[in-house]
Amino acid sequence: MKExxxxxxxxxxxxxFAAMPVMAQEIDLDHRGSLTISFNGKYPLEGSSYAIWQVAxxxxxxxxxxxxxxPGFEGIRFHFTEQDLNYWDADESRPLIExxxxxxxxxxxxxxxxxxxxxxxxxxxxxxxxxxxxxxQTELGAAGYVMTSxxxxxxxxxxxxxxxxxxxxxxxxxxxxxxxxPQKPG
Numbered sequence: 001m002k003e004x005x006x007x008x009x010x011x012x013x014x015x016x017f018a019a020m021p022v023m024a025q026e027i028d029l030d031h032r033g034s035l036t037i038s039f040n041g042k043y044p045l046e047g048s049s050y051a052i053w054q055v056a057x058x059x060x061x062x063x064x065x066x067x068x069x070x071p072g073f074e075g076i077r078f079h080f081t082e083q084d085l086n087y088w089d090a091d092e093s094r095p096l097i098e099x100x101x102x103x104x105x106x107x108x109x110x111x112x113x114x115x116x117x118x119x120x121x122x123x124x125x126x127x128x129x130x131x132x133x134x135x136x137q138t139e140l141g142a143a144g145y146v147m148t149s150x151x152x153x154x155x156x157x158x159x160x161x162x163x164x165x166x167x168x169x170x171x172x173x174x175x176x177x178x179x180x181x182p183q184k185p186g
Contacts, residue, residue, distance in 0.1 A: 027058060027065050032127050033154035033161035037135065037147075039121040046119050047141035051111035053104055055151070056132040067132060072109045076100070093151070100134050101149055114138060130154050135165070 035052065039045055055076075056067040069076055103109075112133070117123040125133075131154060137147040147167040156163035 027130065027155065029058060029060060029130065031130065031161050033130055033163065034124055034126045035128060035133060035135075035152055035154060036122055036124040036162070036164040037117075037167050038164055039167055044143045045117050045121055045141050045145055045147075046143075047116065047139075048137055048145070048147070049114060049116045049139035050123055050147070051114040051136055051138045052125055052128075053109060053134045053136075054112045054129065054131050055100055055134050058130045070131060072107070073103070075107065076103060097134070097149055097151060100151070101136065104134065104136075111136075111138075117141070128154055130161070135167075137167075 037050055053072075054070045055073045057070050058065055059068045112128075113125050115123045115125060116139075133152050133154070134149065135147075135152055136149040140146065150165070150167075152163055152165045154163050155161050
């Protein structure tokens with residue numbers, strides 16, 4: 001029953017993503033960008049791996065700049081808006097993020113790129129086409145912290161082609177609290 005309500009919620013959410021302008025500023029569609037995932041240093045994440053999937057591109061239509069479904073994501077029947085992604089809080093965006101993650105898993109879509117975080121607690125994906133990216137942790141580091149999946153835009157809400165997002169982490173219990181080792185995120 002819970003799964004039925006979740007799917008119903010997603011179907012109600014889809015019409016909210018009617019094609020809308022990406023942002024009011026001029027965008028250089030030939031420009032490439034980067035996405036840096038950064039952590040505040042509170043959690044040691046060295047050795048964790050992260051993957052990104054481009055779920056939407058940016059195109060110039062008769063209605064201005066719009067997000068368009070990226071290759072492999074044509075089966076999703078909605079368009080993303082910069083305003084929704086950058087101004088929703090975590091509770092509002094969670095159903096959409098879970099929906100996109102399930103779509104990736106169900107359709108076995110390969111990531112656009114994968115990187116492993118180093119000592120700096122940062123990882124950068126460079127030379128990326130503009131659009132929206134789904135970000136997911138694919139392997140835990142030795143410390144066992146898990147990053148919550150999310151969507152990021154290039155350019156970001158400030159217009160920067162070099163976007164930095166600050167990943168949210170949740171620690172697994174220590175071995176003293178729970179003898180089970182951490183599991184890889186789904």
